[in-house]
Amino acid sequence: MKTVDDAGCSVVHVDMDAFYASVAIRDRPELHNAPVIVGGGHRGVVLSATYAARTYGVRSAMPMTRARRLCPHAVVIAPDFECVSAVSAAVMETFRSVTPLVEPLSMDEAFLDVSGSLRRFSSPLAIGEHLRARIADEQRITCSVGVAPTPQLAKMASRRGKPDGLVVVPVAEVTAFLHPQGVEEIWGVGEKTTAALHRLGLRTIADVAHTPVDVLQRAMGPRVGARLHALAWGDDDRRIIASRGADEPEHSIGADETFGRDTDDADVVLRELLRLSAKVAARMRAAKVSGRTITLRVRFSDFTTLTRSRTLGYSTSVTPEIYATAVDLFARLGLQRARIRLVGVRVEGLREAAKVPRQLRLDERPFGWEDAEKAVDLAVHRFGRMAVRPATLVEPRQPQAP
């Protein structure tokens, strides 16, 4: 094992390599060195690509049309969310066998605070090596690990280790690690912030570090400016928060959908809003939450996007209330034959349903929507999702083929 001074490196960041693609090909050895793209759909983007595909310039979030152009012989596979979720859950359990202080950031990455695990393991580096070996062994996929004094640095370190590597950033080498890198390597600095920093003549993290904080604040806003300056010196007050407890629900639940082709047909839009409202409501009830603020999102064919929201005087998790609000917000836009690309419905301000006093409203019937939808949930559970749908979502029966 390398001799690296990892004292003070209490944060480990683990990131699966090309996660969806790795899972998709792990039982298909003939594809192990092939360019494989996971993604698809009619107007989809790349979810994940193997490193063989990346050599052609294919990247995550790239439109599939472009990806296919760059790499016409790539094997395209649709994502298998169930399988990926199962692998994700198993990997997170492996992390928790090292420390309970695991903060998942997504399906395929997590922060671990290992400061309390150093009696069982000799060092943070040893923990990183242990996790990499176990995941390779148990899941037959590779991951990259960053070991560092702060989350930001651990995240940047694992990125530096990709693919299938481990990078330690010793306390004494923080600025040497950070300063040569481009500003765009900072986690949280995307396209817009990179462009803004470039306009200021700041291209490396060292440039940011040596810019007076008030200059950054004037250009980027007080908080972003201060945070960028701190991060450029390796200061990071972000704490690792173990996964939300059951008593702390998500902040919002939403669904949106891009139409197969842009539409200006209000009936099509309304039917989609109903479907999305039903989807969101069902997920809310499954999570046992209700919420007060309903947000409608509309994206037009030129990709401009607007949102409209309304906060109700009560919390809800039932389709008709969410749908009625979304429809009203849509109607108030007063669109005249606008070409619509996407619509979305989101409910925010979520609370545990059990903690929300369910006051009877003036218009509420004794047997309300709530009871009706609980019956629906039960029927769906027993007979499947297609068993119970709003009437307007039921397609006319297709003529039988002879």
Next chain:
DNA sequence: TCTGGGGTCCTAGGACCC
């Protein structure tokens, strides 16, 4: 056939209250 779907967090202005 350019640009998914799930989220989080921040900002900024106005309303409203004290």
Next chain:
DNA sequence: TCTGGGGTCCTAGGACCC
């Protein structure tokens, strides 16, 4: 007569992440 601030909620938009 002057033109205070602070706090919170709501709304709209934007940046960013995977």
